[in-house]
Amino acid sequence: MMPxxxxxxxxxxxxxxxxxxxxxxxxxxxxxPPNSSSNVSPCTDDRMPEQRQSTPARFSVLxxxxxxxxxxxxxxxYTVKLQSTKGDCCSSLEPKPGKTVLNGVxxxxxxxxLLAMLGPSGSGKTTLLTALAGxxxxxxxxxxxxxxxxxxxxxxxxxxxxxxDDVLYPHLTVLETLTYAALLRLPNxxxxxxxxxxxxxxxxxxxxxxxxxxxxxxxxxRGVSGGERKRVSIGQEMLVNPSLxxxxxxxxxxxxxxxxxxxxxxxxxxxxxxxxxxxIHQPSSRLYRMFDKVVVLSEGCPIYSGCxxxxxxxxxxxxxVPGFNFVNPADFLLDLxxxxxxxxKQDEQQDFHSRGDHHEAQTSIKQLLVSSYKKNMYPAxxxxxxxxxxxxxxxxxTGALTxxxxxxxWTTSWWMQFKVLLGRGLKERKHESYSGLRIFQVMTxxxxxxxxxxxxxxxxxxxxxxxxxxxxxxxGFFPLFNAIFAFPQERPMLIKERSSGMYRLSSYYxxxxxxxxxxxxxxxxxxxxxxxxxxGLKPSVVTFLLTLxxxxxxxxxxxxxxxxxxxxxxxxxQATTLASVTMLVFLLAGGYYIQHIPNFIAWLKYISFSHxxxxxxxxxxxxxxxVYECGSGAKCRVLDFPAISYLGIDDIxxxxxxxxxxxxxxxxxxYVALRMGQPx
Ligand SMILES: Nc1ncnc2c1ncn2[C@@H]1O[C@H](COP(=O)(O)OP(=O)(O)OP(=O)(O)O)[C@@H](O)[C@H]1O
Numbered sequence: 001m002m003p004x005x006x007x008x009x010x011x012x013x014x015x016x017x018x019x020x021x022x023x024x025x026x027x028x029x030x031x032x033p034p035n036s037s038s039n040v041s042p043c044t045d046d047r048m049p050e051q052r053q054s055t056p057a058r059f060s061v062l063x064x065x066x067x068x069x070x071x072x073x074x075x076x077x078y079t080v081k082l083q084s085t086k087g088d089c090c091s092s093l094e095p096k097p098g099k100t101v102l103n104g105v106x107x108x109x110x111x112x113x114l115l116a117m118l119g120p121s122g123s124g125k126t127t128l129l130t131a132l133a134g135x136x137x138x139x140x141x142x143x144x145x146x147x148x149x150x151x152x153x154x155x156x157x158x159x160x161x162x163x164x165d166d167v168l169y170p171h172l173t174v175l176e177t178l179t180y181a182a183l184l185r186l187p188n189x190x191x192x193x194x195x196x197x198x199x200x201x202x203x204x205x206x207x208x209x210x211x212x213x214x215x216x217x218x219x220x221x222r223g224v225s226g227g228e229r230k231r232v233s234i235g236q237e238m239l240v241n242p243s244l245x246x247x248x249x250x251x252x253x254x255x256x257x258x259x260x261x262x263x264x265x266x267x268x269x270x271x272x273x274x275x276x277x278x279x280i281h282q283p284s285s286r287l288y289r290m291f292d293k294v295v296v297l298s299e300g301c302p303i304y305s306g307c308x309x310x311x312x313x314x315x316x317x318x319x320x321v322p323g324f325n326f327v328n329p330a331d332f333l334l335d336l337x338x339x340x341x342x343x344x345k346q347d348e349q350q351d352f353h354s355r356g357d358h359h360e361a362q363t364s365i366k367q368l369l370v371s372s373y374k375k376n377m378y379p380a381x382x383x384x385x386x387x388x389x390x391x392x393x394x395x396x397x398t399g400a401l402t403x404x405x406x407x408x409x410w411t412t413s414w415w416m417q418f419k420v421l422l423g424r425g426l427k428e429r430k431h432e433s434y435s436g437l438r439i440f441q442v443m444t445x446x447x448x449x450x451x452x453x454x455x456x457x458x459x460x461x462x463x464x465x466x467x468x469x470x471x472x473x474x475x476g477f478f479p480l481f482n483a484i485f486a487f488p489q490e491r492p493m494l495i496k497e498r499s500s501g502m503y504r505l506s507s508y509y510x511x512x513x514x515x516x517x518x519x520x521x522x523x524x525x526x527x528x529x530x531x532x533x534x535x536g537l538k539p540s541v542v543t544f545l546l547t548l549x550x551x552x553x554x555x556x557x558x559x560x561x562x563x564x565x566x567x568x569x570x571x572x573x574q575a576t577t578l579a580s581v582t583m584l585v586f587l588l589a590g591g592y593y594i595q596h597i598p599n600f601i602a603w604l605k606y607i608s609f610s611h612x613x614x615x616x617x618x619x620x621x622x623x624x625x626x627v628y629e630c631g632s633g634a635k636c637r638v639l640d641f642p643a644i645s646y647l648g649i650d651d652i653x654x655x656x657x658x659x660x661x662x663x664x665x666x667x668x669x670x671y672v673a674l675r676m677g678q679p680x
Contacts (some may be wrong), residue, residue, distance in 0.1 A: 068111030076142035106556040119297035125279035184396030227258035285328040292574040298337040303369040321365040339365040421511035423665025433519040446527040452533025460628040469592040472613040483562025560666030567673035619649040
C-alpha cells in the first residue's frame with residue numbers, strides 16, 4: 001500500500017484518532033494495578049524455568065512491598081550545544097549551534113508495564129532514557145512526573161538505572177560485586193548476613209550461580225561473558241528493589257537466547273509491580289511480543305507512543321501496512337522511523353543508484369509520520385496523561401512528610417559506608433597496590449642509591465646533602481604520579497554509584513584515602529630504611545625516625561597534590577602534564593641546584609613542598625654546632641657550608657607548619673573538586 005501522498009492524508013483523521021485513542025486505553029493491561037501489599041506475585045510465570053527452580057523460599061527483598069511509580073512525560077525536548085569544529089583560538093567566541101536531540105516526546109508508563117524505546121541509532125533513545133532517570137545534564141523542557149511529582153531524592157533511591165556500558169570493578173567476582181552492592185544499598189534494618197543472603201537470591205534469580213565466583217574481567221583480562229556482565233549490572237539495580245527500572249540497551253551484543261532471557265527477566269520484574277523502561281536496538285519478534293508499550297523515535301521526534309500490539313493498527317490506519325513478507329513488527333517500525341516503507345524498499349532494490357531521491361522521499365515520510373503522530377496520536381495521549389492518576393499516591397494528609405523525610409536519609413550509616421567502601425577498595429586495588437612491579441621499582445632504586453652513596457660521611461657533606469635532596473624529590477615525584485590516576489580512573493563508577501544515591505561522597509573519599517595509606521607508607525619506609533643506613537647518614541635512631549617521618553609527611557603532601565590535580569582536571573593526560581611541570585619547578589626552586597635564584601622568582605620555593613622537606617631533612621641531620629672536614633685536617637662549621645648556609649636550618653616549626661597546611665589543603669581541594677564534579 002502506498003504511503004499518504006498529500007497533506008490531507010495526515011490531517012486529523014477521525015478513524016486514526018479513534019484507533020490512537022483505543023491504543024492508549026488498551027495499554028492498561030493490568031486490571032488491578034499492584035499496590036504496596038499485593039504486587040509481586042504475578043511475576044512467577046514470566047520468569048525463565050531455571051529461575052523459577054532456583055528461587056529459594058527465603059525472605060527476598062525482591063518480594064518486599066513496593067512503592068509503585070507511574071511515570072508520565074509530556075512534550076519532552078532537549079537541545080545540546082555543539083562544540084565548534086574550528087580548531088583556531090577564536091572559535092570559542094562564535095555562538096555555537098544547538099542540536100535538538102529530543103523534540104516533543106510524550107508517554108505514560110504504569111507500574112507493571114514494560115516500555116521499550118525503539119528507533120534508529122542516534123534517534124535519541126539514550127537521551128530520553130537518561131532524562132527520565134533524572135540524570136541528564138542541562139535543561140530538559142517539558143514535564144516529567146513520578147506519581148505526579150517532580151524528580152526527588154526519594155524517587156532517585158527508588159530508581160534503578162542500567163547504562164549501556166557495564167560499569168563494574170574488573171577484579172571483583174560476581175558474588176563480591178553483588179554483595180558489596182547489597183551492603184551499600186540495602187537498609188540498615190537488615191543485618192549483614194541478611195544483606196549477603198539478598199545478594200545470593202539475586203544471583204539465583206538471574207541465573208548467575210555458575211559464574212558467581214568468576215571475576216568480572218576487563219579489557220586486559222578475561223572474566224565473565226557479556227551477557228553475564230549485563231545480568232550483574234541488572235542485579236545491582238534489582239537489589240534496591242527499584243520501583244522504576246531504566247535500562248539502556250540491555251541486550252546489545254548478546255545472542256538471541258540470552259537477550260530473550262534478559263527481556264523475560266525484565267518483564268517478570270515489571271509484573272512484580274515495577275515500572276520498567278528499556279531502550280532496544282533491533283528486537284526480534286519474540287522479544288517484541290514481551291513489550292507492553294513502545295515509543296518509536298525518528299531523529300528525536302516521536303512517531304508512535306502507545307501499546308506495543310497496537311502499532312500495526314495505528315500505522316495501518318494512516319496508510320502504512322507492512323509488505324507481504326513481513327514478520328517482525330520491530331523491523332517494520334525501524335524501517336518507518338528511517339523513512340523506509342515497503343514500497344520504497346522495493347524501489348530501492350530495483351534502482352540502487354537513485355540515492356538522492358530516496359533520501360528526499362525518506363525525509364518526507366519521516367515528516368509525514370511525525371505530523372500524523374501530532375495530529376492523531378498526541379491528543380489521545382495528552383488526554384490520557386492528564387486524566388490518569390495511576391500509581392501510589394505520594395501525598396497523604398499525614399503520612400507524606402514522615403515518609404519523605406525518612407526516605408531522604410541515606411539507607412546506611414556513614415560508618416557502614418566507609419567500612420564497605422574501604423573493604424571493596426582494598427580488594428579491588430590489591431593487585432595494583434601490591435604489584436610486584438611497583439615493589440621492584442622502589443627496591444631497585446633504594447638499593448642502587450644506597451650503593452651510590454655507600455657510607456658517605458660528613459667529610460663528603462656535598463654528597464650527603466645531595467642524598468637528602470634526592471629523598472625529598474624522589475618521594476615527591478613517585479606518590480604524586482601514582483595519585484593522579486585515582487579519581488579520573490574511578491570517575492565512571494563514582495558517577496554511577498553516586499547517581500543512585502548509594503553513599504556519601506565523604507565516606508567514599510575517606511575510604512579511598514585510608515585504603516591507599518598502607519602501601520603509600522610501607523614503600524617509602526622500606527626505601528628510607530635501606531638507603532639511610534647504606535648511605536652513611538647520622539647513625540642515630542632518633543635522627544633516622546625523624547628523617548622517616550619527614551619523608552612520610554612529604555609522601556602524604558605529594559599524594560594530596562596528585563589527588564587534587566586528578567580531581568580538578570579529571571583527565572590523566574592533562575594532570576600528568578601539569579604535575580611534571582610543577583615537579584620540575586619544585587626541583588629547580590628547591591634550593592639545591594641553584595643557590596642564587598633572582599629575588600623576583602625566589603618565592604617559588606615557598607610553594608614547593610620539596611623545599612620544606614629538604615630543609616627539614618638537613619635540619620634534623622646536622623646540628624648548629626656540628627663541624628665537617630673542609631680541607632686537609634681543617635674543620636668548618638656545617639652551617640657555613642654554602643648549600644646549607646643558603647638554605648638555613650632554623651625555623652623548623654615554620655617548615656613543619658607549611659607541610660601541615662599543604663597536607664590538609666591539597667586534600668581539601670581534592671574533595672571540593674570532587675564534590676563540584678559529582679552528582680549530589
Ligand atoms: N552531549 C551531546 N553533544 C552532542 N551531541 C549529542 C549529545 N548528546 C546526544 N547527542 C546526539 O544526539 C543524538 C541522539 O543520541 P542518543 O545517544 O540519545 O541516540 P540513541 O538513539 O541512543 O543512539 P544509539 O542507538 O546509537 O545508542 C545523537 O546524534 C548524538 O550524537
